Amino acid sequence: MDAFQDHYPDAVAHCFGCGRLNAHGHQIKTVWNGDETVTRFTPEPYHTAIPGFVYGGLVASLIDCHSTATAAAAMYRQDGRGLDTLPPFRFVTGSLHVDYLKPTPIDGALEIRGRAVEIKGRKVVVETELRAGGVVTARGTVVAVQMPADFGAAPPAPHR
Numbered sequence: 749m750d751a752f753q754d755h756y757p758d759a760v761a762h763c764f765g766c767g768r769l770n771a772h773g774h775q776i777k778t779v780w781n782g783d784e785t786v787t788r789f790t791p792e793p794y795h796t797a798i799p800g801f802v803y804g805g806l807v808a809s810l811i812d813c814h815s816t817a818t819a820a821a822a823m824y825r826q827d828g829r830g831l832d833t834l835p836p837f838r839f840v841t842g843s844l845h846v847d848y849l850k851p852t853p854i855d856g857a858l859e860i861r862g863r864a865v866e867i868k869g870r871k872v873v874v875e876t877e878l879r880a881g882g883v884v885t886a887r888g889t890v891v892a893v894q895m896p897a898d899f900g901a902a903p904p905a906p907h908r
């Protein structure tokens with residue numbers, strides 16, 4: 749199944765967390781699972797905070813991009829539109845809140861699951877959990893807001 753991020757227009761496909769055109773980024777892939785969205789990501793040894801555990805910034809980044817993708821997909825689903833239909837719903841993060849409940853072990857796949865809990869105007873609130881080995885280690889809330897027309901007008905910087 750195609751991931752949401754496979755449908756991002758090229759102009760918004762350079763994000764470090766989720767852009768398929770960013771060779772240095774995480775390139776997360778998110779899909780629907782019923783009313784929830786799911787991303788699976790396996791951290792690398794260099795994503796270490798304290799040896800054996802995942803760096804919190806990576807956890808925040810996964811929750812952030814999983815949630816903005818969820819926001820876009822939820823808006824398309826609410827409007828009964830396909831992900832490739834125009835004009836695209838393009839979201840940025842207005843607010844990212846993360847609670848780190850337990851240390852996240854680095855040796856294995858992480859599962860990130862989210863749900864849009866509010867859609868109002870240009871805003872979508874998404875609640876997301878990150879699990880390691882089936883245990884919830886972090887929980888996040890993201891307020892995603894549709895990009896104003898003048899955001900992202902500049903061409904992307906070349907990746908080196």
Ligand SMILES: CCCCCCCCCCCCCCCC(=O)SCCNC(=O)CCNC(=O)[C@H](O)C(C)(C)COP(=O)(O)OP(=O)(O)OC[C@H]1O[C@@H](n2cnc3c(N)ncnc32)[C@H](O)[C@@H]1OP(=O)(O)O
Pocket residue numbers: 752753755756757760763766812813816817820821824831836837838839840841842843868869870871891893894895896899
């Ligand atoms: C699936 C198919 C794909 C197709 C295509 C998809 C593309 C999907 C692209 C994803 C692409 C990468 C995702 C990168 C994730 C980042 O890392 S983005 C980079 C980090 N974020 C930024 O740089 C954003 C910087 N901030 C801004 O540009 C502006 O502050 C914002 C966020 C656009 C909001 O400004 P604004 O448009 O003037 O917002 P405004 O009209 O005042 O508020 C709208 C609503 O949002 C709320 N809001 C605004 N800011 C906040 C805040 N900070 N806290 C709480 N609520 C807020 C307001 O309260 C308001 O809610 P209501 O009052 O209506 O209930």
